[in-house]
Amino acid sequence: xxxxxxxxxxxxxxxxxxxxxxxxxxxxxxxxxxxxxxxxxxxxxxxxxxxxxxxxxxxxxxxxxxxxxxxxxxxxxxxxxxxxxxxxxxxxxxxxxxxxxxxxxxxxxxxxxxxxxxxxxxxxxxxxxxxxxxxxxxxxxxxxxxxxxxxxxxxxxxxxxxxxxxxxxxxxxxxxxxxxxxxxxxxxxxxxxxxxxxxxxxxxxxxxxxxxxxxxxxxxxxxxxxxxxxxxxxxxxxxxxxxxxxxxxxxxxxxxxxxxxxxxxxxxxxxxxxxxxxxxxxxxxxxxxxxxxxxxxxxxxxxxxxxxxxxxxxxxxxxxxxxxxxxxxxxxxxxxxxxxxxxxxxxxxxxxxxxxxxxxxxxxxxxxxxxxxxxxxxxxxxxxxxxxxxxxxxxxxxxxxxxxxxxxxxxxxxxxxxxxxxxxxxxxxxxxxxxxxxxxxxxxxxx
Amino acid sequence: xxxxxxxxxxxxxxxxxxxxxxxxxxxxxxxxxxxxxxxxxxxxxxxxxxxxxxxxxxxxxxxxxxxxxxxxxxxxxxxxxxxxxxxxxxxxxxxxxxxxxxxxxxxxxxxxxxxxxxxxxxxxxxxxxxxxxxxxxxxxxxxxxxxxxxxxxxxxxxxxxxxxxxxxxxxxxxxxxxxxxxxxxxxxxxxxxxxxxxxxxxxxxxxxxxxxxxxxxxxxxxxxxxxxxxxxxxxxxxxxxxxxxxxxxxxxxxxxxxxxxxxxxxxxxxxxxxxxxxxxxxxxxxxxxxxxxxxxxxxxxxxxxxxxxxxxx
Numbered sequence: 001x002x003x004x005x006x007x008x009x010x011x012x013x014x015x016x017x018x019x020x021x022x023x024x025x026x027x028x029x030x031x032x033x034x035x036x037x038x039x040x041x042x043x044x045x046x047x048x049x050x051x052x053x054x055x056x057x058x059x060x061x062x063x064x065x066x067x068x069x070x071x072x073x074x075x076x077x078x079x080x081x082x083x084x085x086x087x088x089x090x091x092x093x094x095x096x097x098x099x100x101x102x103x104x105x106x107x108x109x110x111x112x113x114x115x116x117x118x119x120x121x122x123x124x125x126x127x128x129x130x131x132x133x134x135x136x137x138x139x140x141x142x143x144x145x146x147x148x149x150x151x152x153x154x155x156x157x158x159x160x161x162x163x164x165x166x167x168x169x170x171x172x173x174x175x176x177x178x179x180x181x182x183x184x185x186x187x188x189x190x191x192x193x194x195x196x197x198x199x200x201x202x203x204x205x206x207x208x209x210x211x212x213x214x215x216x217x218x219x220x221x222x223x224x225x226x227x228x229x230x231x232x233x234x235x236x237x238x239x240x241x242x243x244x245x246x247x248x249x250x251x252x253x254x255x256x257x258x259x260x261x262x263x264x265x266x267x268x269x270x271x272x273x274x275x276x277x278x279x280x281x282x283x284x285x286x287x288x289x290x291x292x293x294x295x296x297x298x299x300x301x302x303x304x305x306x307x308x309x310x311x312x313x314x315x316x317x318x319x320x321x322x323x324x325x326x327x328x329x330x331x332x333x334x335x336x337x338x339x340x341x342x343x344x345x346x347x348x349x350x351x352x353x354x355x356x357x358x359x360x361x362x363x364x365x366x367x368x369x370x371x372x373x374x375x376x377x378x379x380x381x382x383x384x385x386x387x388x389x390x391x392x393x394x395x396x397x398x399x400x401x402x403x404x405x406x407x408x409x410x411x412x413x414x415x416x417x418x419x420x421x422x423x424x425x426x427x428x429x430x431x432x433x434x435x436x437x438x439x440x441x442x443x444x445x446x447x
Numbered sequence: 448x449x450x451x452x453x454x455x456x457x458x459x460x461x462x463x464x465x466x467x468x469x470x471x472x473x474x475x476x477x478x479x480x481x482x483x484x485x486x487x488x489x490x491x492x493x494x495x496x497x498x499x500x501x502x503x504x505x506x507x508x509x510x511x512x513x514x515x516x517x518x519x520x521x522x523x524x525x526x527x528x529x530x531x532x533x534x535x536x537x538x539x540x541x542x543x544x545x546x547x548x549x550x551x552x553x554x555x556x557x558x559x560x561x562x563x564x565x566x567x568x569x570x571x572x573x574x575x576x577x578x579x580x581x582x583x584x585x586x587x588x589x590x591x592x593x594x595x596x597x598x599x600x601x602x603x604x605x606x607x608x609x610x611x612x613x614x615x616x617x618x619x620x621x622x623x624x625x626x627x628x629x630x631x632x633x634x635x636x637x638x639x640x641x642x643x644x645x646x647x648x649x650x651x652x653x654x655x656x657x658x659x660x661x662x663x664x665x666x667x668x669x670x671x672x673x674x675x676x677x678x679x680x681x682x683x684x685x686x687x688x689x690x691x692x693x694x695x696x697x698x699x700x701x702x703x704x705x706x707x708x709x710x711x712x713x714x715x716x717x718x719x720x721x722x723x724x725x726x727x728x729x730x731x732x733x734x735x736x737x738x739x740x741x742x743x744x745x746x747x748x749x750x751x752x753x754x755x756x757x758x759x760x
Binding site (some may be wrong): 019035039041042044045107108109110111113138139140141142144145147148151152167184193194195220223224225226227230247249250252253255256258275287303328 | 569570667716718722
């Protein structure tokens with residue numbers, strides 16, 4: 001079974017209950033579990049061990065062992081320290097004189113070109129006039145790729161045709177930027193290994209020529225132990241000013257972020273969270289702490305809910321729950337809102353694997369298609385039927401099944417789900433009326 | 448049939464040695480230092496071996512298991528000195544890597560043999576296909592490439608360049624086309640042209656995206672309709688810099704796409720790609736090839752012995 005860090009910590013500390021005082025041995029057992037969690041999360045071994053030593057000193061200093069729930073205390077210290085290490089949210093820099101140059105560097109396949117496209121879009125949306133240029137004269141169709149990405153995001157792109165010298169290409173782009181009054185030049189570079197002398201020198205040369213305001217190291221969130229070597233070498237050669245952590249929409253824990261932060265000192269400035277060009281977000285350190293430890297991203301889930309759920313609709317829903325007026329129409333609205341938040345799988349991935357969620361099997365097959373057919377079934381009802389489900393007799397059920405391309409059994413199932421949900425809401429509603437659920441109003445009214 | 452998945456080829460050793468010589472990671476050096484000579488076996492030694500395995504991305508679980516086996520033998524006084532320990536450690540890792548059944552080599556299938564190349568974004572699928580096409584062509588096979596990555600910008604153009612370099616045919620449609628339709632076209636064309644091999648380039652996809660994994664399943668079904676038994680091989684391309692997530696990737700692609708083997712790319716850097724040990728252990732998937740650079744001939748068959756030596760020598 002999939003044992004969570006919290007479970008393990010509780011186990012590590014369990015022996016001490018009833019034994020009176022905790023010993024340092026217990027603490028070390030717990031720290032051993034945390035070390036494993038960090039390693040499972042791809043934090044570099046050296047970084048993890050240094051971190052553990054630090055937490056140990058801190059825990060002893062704050063007399064964790066005398067506390068009531070030492071496991072929670074230790075987790076708190078770990079989280080705080082991880083948060084400190086990752087730093088605060090960092091703003092991108094634009095230098096003093098436009099056009100500012102952002103140099104995008106990294107290993108092959110880390111996602112430089114896609115990130116460059118996303119940055120172009122992000123900058124445009126934040127009142128800038130970016131222009132993109134690719135100096136990747138090596139990989140087949142690399143420049144073509146950026147040109148297509150730029151076209152898709154509506155960002156100007158300097159094609160640099162007629163030359164295959166990176167230096168000449170960026171000089172052309174700089175001229176163009178000044179002519180077109182662009183204020184940020186995004187320079188996409190070829191992917192390279194950090195031990196490739198020749199190509200690393202090329203980057204140094206580009207840096208000297210361009211004097212960039214940002215040198216952004218693009219790192220794949222799935223990177224393992226080697227992150228310290230590659231990021232360290234890029235930093236040594238170039239002085240990385242920020243990190244873009246990509247492919248964070250997968251299930252990688254992203255411990256490389258910690259390793260990279262440790263060796264470069266540079267903050268993560270953006271994270272890539274999808275294949276669409278608007279899937280670029282500023283980095284929020286709190287989020288990734290839970291993720292690295294394998295504890296889910298509840299904050300992200302709440303934020304996503306806040307972004308999607310309409311406050312007025314939420315208030316209406318709350319009233320309906322209280323008045324027991326929850327109709328099939330409302331049921332459909334609920335479904336739609338959930339689907340707007342993202343794929344079910346993605347949402348599930350954000351839940352912690354503890355508490356009430358621990359029992360959800362890892363591969364719980366929640367079929368998106370099922371949601372589609374539920375919606376189709378409700379759509380096939382008449383307005384009157386949606387308002388009053390008691391109307392729906394056997395004949396109507398048959399018609400609805402035909403109309404939605406489903407079976408009567410499926411229609412029955414939806415109606416049963418709706419009835420269950422309504423019963424549940426009635427309970428909540430009467431609880432809220434009795435004032436036992438004061439939080440609910442706040443939740444429903446949140447913006 | 449040509450030697451698509453033969454084993455052993457001297458050049459892997461040379462290449463790995465080259466790349467190791469280039470970097471000579473401190474871990475490998477440290478282990479060697481530790482393990483030569485008659486140093487007695489002690490806790491510190493085992494601890495450092497653990498560090499070597501973990502630093503190569505082998506992962507906590509597999510590392511623990513390997514070390515537990517070693518410790519047991521130490522306790523039984525079977526391993527007296529560091530050199531013997533090193534031998535045993537190598538043997539353990541080798542055993543894991545060699546456990547997967549040998550690839551179905553050279554079995555005469557009705558042509559064409561269909562190879563799907565799958566993986567998450569940015570692992571080097573297209574580059575690997577270019578190299579693989581070149582390799583098969585060199586062995587006298589008639590190769591057709593299928594540009595079924597219709598999603599990523601300029602993916603088709605990239606594959607076109609590789610097809611030209613390897614002088615093989617390419618079947619493509621427009622960007623944004625249904626990848627299963629491209630597979631259908633390519634396989635039909637390959638049949639009528641009497642091709643020996645079709646290599647299908649698929650779009651990079653995160654293994655957590657169920658709709659994209661379903662798309663892959665559809666492409667497989669389409670392939671089987673045109674060529675019975677296709678795809679004959681499904682190669683998962685794995686980046687050597689990948690950490691523990693590699694195991695999740697392998698699991699998901701294995702269950703959805705029926706992966707039959709692994710190609711480990713970017714082994715010319717400082718990353719060791721040790722997650723393949725964990726993958727071989729859990730899923731019994733063989734590693735077929737390793738990628739060691741950007742040139743067209745930088746793809747060589749995997750050899751477990753050589754790989755293990757590169758981890759510890």
